Amino acid sequence: MAVTAAERLLQELGVTDPNEIDLEAIAYHLGANVRYAPLDGCEARIIGFCGSAIITVNANSSLPRKRFSIAHELGHWIYHRGKSLVCRVEEYRPQGSLAAERVADFYAADLLMPRFLFHPLARQHPTLNFKTVSSLAHAFRTSQTAAAIRLVETDHSPAMLVCHSQQGRKWFVRAPSVPERWFPRDRLDAESFAFGILFGAGRNDTMPRLVGAEAWFERWEAERFEIHEQTIRTAPDEVLTILLLSAEDMLRGE
Amino acid sequence: MIGKKTPLRDGLDRLVDALVEDILSTPDKDILAELKECGGDPARNAAEMRAFFERSIVAANKHRLAQARAGAARNRKRRVGGPVDIAQARQRLRAILDSAGGPQGLTLAARKESELSDSDIVSMLDDLYELGAFPPKDDEEEGEKEN
Numbered sequence: 060m061a062v063t064a065a066e067r068l069l070q071e072l073g074v075t076d077p078n079e080i081d082l083e084a085i086a087y088h089l090g091a092n093v094r095y096a097p098l099d100g101c102e103a104r105i106i107g108f109c110g111s112a113i114i115t116v117n118a119n120s121s122l123p124r125k126r127f128s129i130a131h132e133l134g135h136w137i138y139h140r141g142k143s144l145v146c147r148v149e150e151y152r153p154q155g156s157l158a159a160e161r162v163a164d165f166y167a168a169d170l171l172m173p174r175f176l177f178h179p180l181a182r183q184h185p186t187l188n189f190k191t192v193s194s195l196a197h198a199f200r201t202s203q204t205a206a207a208i209r210l211v212e213t214d215h216s217p218a219m220l221v222c223h224s225q226q227g228r229k230w231f232v233r234a235p236s237v238p239e240r241w242f243p244r245d246r247l248d249a250e251s252f253a254f255g256i257l258f259g260a261g262r263n264d265t266m267p268r269l270v271g272a273e274a275w276f277e278r279w280e281a282e283r284f285e286i287h288e289q290t291i292r293t294a295p296d297e298v299l300t301i302l303l304l305s306a307e308d309m310l311r312g313e
Numbered sequence: 314m315i316g317k318k319t320p321l322r323d324g325l326d327r328l329v330d331a332l333v334e335d336i337l338s339t340p341d342k343d344i345l346a347e348l349k350e351c352g353g354d355p356a357r358n359a360a361e362m363r364a365f366f367e368r369s370i371v372a373a374n375k376h377r378l379a380q381a382r383a384g385a386a387r388n389r390k391r392r393v394g395g396p397v398d399i400a401q402a403r404q405r406l407r408a409i410l411d412s413a414g415g416p417q418g419l420t421l422a423a424r425k426e427s428e429l430s431d432s433d434i435v436s437m438l439d440d441l442y443e444l445g446a447f448p449p450k451d452d453e454e455e456g457e458k459e460n
Contacts, residue, residue, distance in 0.1 A: 072381065073374030084381035092388045099430035106437060107420030108444035115436060135422040143410065143421040163422075 064137060065130075065169035077176055077199045082129040085170070086114060091136055093129055103128035105135050112136055123202040127167055134166030135159070172199050172209045187216040187301060188267055189291050204293060207301065208232050217310050219302040221275075222293070223247050223257060229297070237304055238312055243275055250274035253290040257298045263291040267303055275302055284309050399431045406434050409441070419446060 062070070072088065074080060083093045091105070091112035098104070098117040102124065105114045114132045116125050135144065144159050172195075180198055184191035187210060189203070196206035204222070211220045214234045221231040221243045228245045247254045251274040255261030267287035275286065287303035304310060336344070345355050406429075410421070423429075423437065441447055 071374055072378040073371045073376070074378065075371060075375075079375075079378065081378070081382055081385075083385040084378060087385035087388065088377070088381040093385070096436055097432070099433055101424045101428075101433075104423035104437070105420065106423070106440040106444065106446075108441070108446040109418045111444055112420060113440040113444060115440070132422060136420065139422065140420050141418060143419065145424065 060174070062175075063166075063169045065134075065166050066173045066175060069170065069173050070175075074173075074176075077180075080171065080173075080199070082126055082133075082170075086129060086133060089133060089136060091133065095125070103132050105132040107136060107140065121202075123196070123200060123205070126171060126200055127202070127205060130167035130170040131163045133170065134163030137166060138162050168205065168209060171201050172206065174213065177209060178213065181210060181213065181215050184215075187211075187218050187303060188289055189263075189301065192301075203291070204299060207299065211301075217304045219243060219304070221253075221300045221302065223253060223298050223300070224296050225257060236310060238310065240278065241276055241304065241309065242278075243302070244277055248274040251290075251300075252288055253298050253300045256290050256292055257296075264289045267301065272304075272309070397435050399434065402431075402434050402438055406438055 068085065068089075069080065072079075072085065086093050089112075090110050091107070091114050094113060094115045095118040096115055097119055098115065101117070102120060103114065103116045105112055107113075114129055114136075116128045116132075120128065139159055139162075142159075177195070177199070180195060181191075184194065189207075192203050192207045192210060195201075195210065196203045199206060201209075207220050211218050211232050211234050214236050217234055217236045219231055219233050219237060219241065222229045228243060231243050233239070233241070247257060251270060252261070252264060252268055256263065267289040269285050270288045272281040272284040272286045275281070275288070284304075284306045286309075287305070288300055289303075290298050290300040293299045348355055348358065409419075424433075429437070
C-alpha cells in the first residue's frame with residue numbers, strides 16, 4: 060500500500076516511535092499553532108490565513124480526544140486550505156461523515172497511527188480483542204474506538220467492529236478479508252452478549268465469547284456458523300463489539 | 314577541508330583529487346573485484362552503507378522534529394483579552410463568514426456563527442487579527458474615529 064501524506068510527513072520528521080508523534084511540533088512544522096481553550100460550540104477549529112493557522116482545541120476534552128482533534132484539523136489544513144467549512148469534529152468514525160470530514164478523519168488516523176509503526180506493534184498481538192486494542196490505544200495515545208477501527212481496517216484478523224446505541228446500529232467497519240455479504244443487524248438481538256451490556260447491567264466482556272452467528276446477521280446461512288463476540292461499553296448509551304469470524308465457509312466469496 | 318593554503322596542503326589536495334578521479338574512472342566490476350581480493354563482501358558492504366545512510370537521514374529528520382518542538386514551545390502563550398462588545402463582535406464575524414469565503418486566503422473549519430458561544434466568537438476574531446486577516450485592532454479603531 061502506498062505511503063500516505065501523513066505517513067510521509069512523519070518520516071520526514073524522523074518519527075520512529077509512537078511517543079515521537081508530537082502533534083504540536085508537527086503542527087508548528089506545518090505553519091500552525093495549537094491553542095487550548097474551553098470551547099462551547101465544538102471540539103476544535105482551525106482558522107488559517109495565507110501560510111499560517113491557529114488550531115484551537117477544547118481544553119476540557121480528554122487527551123486522546125484532543126490529539127484526534129489536532130490531527131483532524133491538520134487534515135483540513137493540508138487538504139482544504141483556502142476553503143471555509145462548517146466542521147463537526149467527532150470521534151473517528153468510519154462511516155456517515157461528510158466528504159471533507161472523512162478526508163480529515165483519514166488524515167488524522169494516518170498521523171496518529173501510521174501503518175509503518177502500527178503494523179509491527181499490532182503483529183506482536185496474535186489475537187484481536189479489547190486487551191490488544193487497549194494496548195495499542197495506550198501506545199498511540201488514541202481512544203479505544205480509534206485503535207479498534209485501525210486494527211480491523213488493517214485486516215489483523217477476519218473481524219468486524221460494530222457500534223450500537225439503544226436506538227440501533229450507529230456504524231460498523233469490516234476487515235477486508237470479510238465478505239461484504241456479512242452485514243450486522245441494525246438492532247441488537249437479545250441472544251447477543253452485547254444486548255445484556257447495552258440494555259442490562261451486563262459488565263464488559265473480558266474475553267471474546269462464542270455465539271451463534273444468527274445473533275448478529277440476518278442472513279439465511281448464519282445459523283450454520285458460530286462466531287466470537289466481545290463487547291465493551293464506550294458511553295452510557297453506546298457499546299462497541301468485536302466480531303471474529305473464523306469459519307472458512309463464512310470467509311469464502313459467494 | 315578548510316584551512317590555510319600552503320604548498321603542502323596544495324599537494325595533498327591534488328593527491329586527493331587524483332585518487333577520487335581514479336576511483337570514479339574505474340569500472341564498478343573492477344572495484345568489486347578489488348574488494349573481494351582484499352577479503353571484502355560487496356553485498357555486506359553495500360548493506361552497511363545503506364544502513365549508515367538511512368541512520369543519517371533519520372538523524373537529520375529527527376533534528377527537524379526537535380526544531381519544530383522548540384518552535385512550538387516558544388509559541389505557547391496565553392491570550393489576555395480586553396472588554397468586547399459581543400453584539401458587534403458577532404456581527405463582525407457573521408460578515409466575514411457570510412461573505413463568499415471571507416478574506417482571500419482564509420481557511421476555516423468551525424461551527425456556524427449561530428452555534429458559537431460569545432467566548433468562541435471573541436477568540437475566533439482574536440485568531441483572525443493575530444493571523445493578519447484584518448488590520449490591527451488599533452488601526453481599525455482609529456479608522457473608525459476618523460470616519
